[in-house]
Amino acid sequence: MASKIDFVLVTGATGFIGAHVIDTLLARGRRVRGATRSLAKGEEMIRSRPQYSQKLEFVQIQDFENPGGLTEAVNGVDAVIHVASPFKLNTSDNEKELIIPAINGVRAMLEAASNAPSVQRVVITSSFAAVIDTNRKGPQGFTYTAADWNPLTYEEAADPKSTPVVAYRGSKKYAELAAWGFVKEKKPHFDIVTLCPPMVFGPIAHPIDSLDHLNESNAALWDIAKGVDPLPVGRVPFWIDARDLAIAHVEAALRKEAGGKRYTPAAPERWSYALAAKYMVSHFPELCDEVKLEEQVIDDSFSLDGETAAREFGYRCRRFEETIRDFTAQCLARKGRT
Numbered sequence: 498m499a500s501k502i503d504f505v506l507v508t509g510a511t512g513f514i515g516a517h518v519i520d521t522l523l524a525r526g527r528r529v530r531g532a533t534r535s536l537a538k539g540e541e542m543i544r545s546r547p548q549y550s551q552k553l554e555f556v557q558i559q560d561f562e563n564p565g566g567l568t569e570a571v572n573g574v575d576a577v578i579h580v581a582s583p584f585k586l587n588t589s590d591n592e593k594e595l596i597i598p599a600i601n602g603v604r605a606m607l608e609a610a611s612n613a614p615s616v617q618r619v620v621i622t623s624s625f626a627a628v629i630d631t632n633r634k635g636p637q638g639f640t641y642t643a644a645d646w647n648p649l650t651y652e653e654a655a656d657p658k659s660t661p662v663v664a665y666r667g668s669k670k671y672a673e674l675a676a677w678g679f680v681k682e683k684k685p686h687f688d689i690v691t692l693c694p695p696m697v698f699g700p701i702a703h704p705i706d707s708l709d710h711l712n713e714s715n716a717a718l719w720d721i722a723k724g725v726d727p728l729p730v731g732r733v734p735f736w737i738d739a740r741d742l743a744i745a746h747v748e749a750a751l752r753k754e755a756g757g758k759r760y761t762p763a764a765p766e767r768w769s770y771a772l773a774a775k776y777m778v779s780h781f782p783e784l785c786d787e788v789k790l791e792e793q794v795i796d797d798s799f800s801l802d803g804e805t806a807a808r809e810f811g812y813r814c815r816r817f818e819e820t821i822r823d824f825t826a827q828c829l830a831r832k833g834r835t
């Protein structure tokens with residue numbers, strides 16, 4: 498059953514996933530307000546979507562180290578899709594750059610929404626990083642679902658000796674826990690939905706000034722096209738195309754019955770960087786001298802339930818080959834090679 502959600506605030510609007518969420522909302526006839534730290538990027542997004550100039554607006558917010566601007570951002574919207582959170586692995590202070598802003602961002606957003614009577618639903622982009630237990634030893638065939646949480650303690654995640662990957666897993670777990678804790682304690686007038694996708698790839702819809710500034714997950718793919726040797730090794734064998742994940746976000750905002758639930762949207766197919774390299778060369782033979790082809794074993798000892806989200810939200814996931822083809826074509830065109 499569809500609820501009456503006409504005007505939606507999207508945070509992380511000028512980032513990789515947020516821009517796809519915006520495009521999906523606009524295609525579905527919704528009015529969208531994007532929140533960004535850079536209004537110049539927001540204006541660029543409006544300029545590149547002239548057909549939606551009456552439906553798309555941007556508001557500036559502050560960095561979540563000291564959140565600000567969210568009260569204005571939520572004013573009058575029916576729903577919030579909170580995508581923004583730091584996702585970068587070249588950090589010098591993990592707790593300050595990853596964990597604290599992730600938690601502050603969620604708390605400040607929910608606080609602001611609590612004071613906005615129009616808000617009916619808040620969707621939060623969490624991550625499979627908040628779900629996976631990387632030390633799990635079985636049982637063989639174990640399937641992760643939305644009921645699972647990674648066992649990291651805050652102290653482990655924030656330990657300066659921990660890697661940025663571990664800190665990122667902590668940032669997503671403790672930000673999401675802060676959201677569920679907020680709802681339990683404060684009982685706001687809206688409900689929440691959280692989405693925990695694994696690796697997200699696909700063509701980009703947000704403004705970047707060069708291919709050197711791709712988001713973290715796509716940057717590793719572009720490194721392959723540029724000839725990185727050896728290929729990186731994927732941390733999880735699960736993924737989803739950003740365009741499919743955007744549908745999951747929008748359905749999570751529109752469908753009343755999704756309220757209060759946690760989902761793990763994921764494609765049924767597994768992936769590896771070796772598979773990405775193979776598809777790059779098969780679709781763009783001119784890359785054959787650059788791209789390193791090698792074999793990588795894809796872990797099939799455990800699974801992830803991407804089916805529940807696809808069924809309840811009514812979408813079918815793209816194939817990895819299509820995602821790699823579309824992403825690579827876009828990058829090569831931008832680089833002036835196709």
Ligand SMILES: NC(=O)c1ccc[n+]([C@@H]2O[C@H](COP(=O)([O-])OP(=O)(O)OC[C@H]3O[C@@H](n4cnc5c(N)ncnc54)[C@H](OP(=O)(O)O)[C@@H]3O)[C@@H](O)[C@H]2O)c1
Nearest residue numbers: 509511512513514534560561581582583598624697712714
């Ligand atoms: N890409 C993946 O593989 C993947 C997988 C699972 C979950 N996720 C989650 O998806 C969300 C979006 O990630 P993405 O891949 O789209 O990355 P992205 O392109 O780097 O986008 C991140 C967005 O968050 C905003 N942001 C980051 N740090 C912030 C801070 N300290 N204060 C305020 N805003 C901040 C950025 O705002 P500006 O535009 O203003 O710079 C940007 O729009 C994140 O929550 C991430 O954890 C991503």
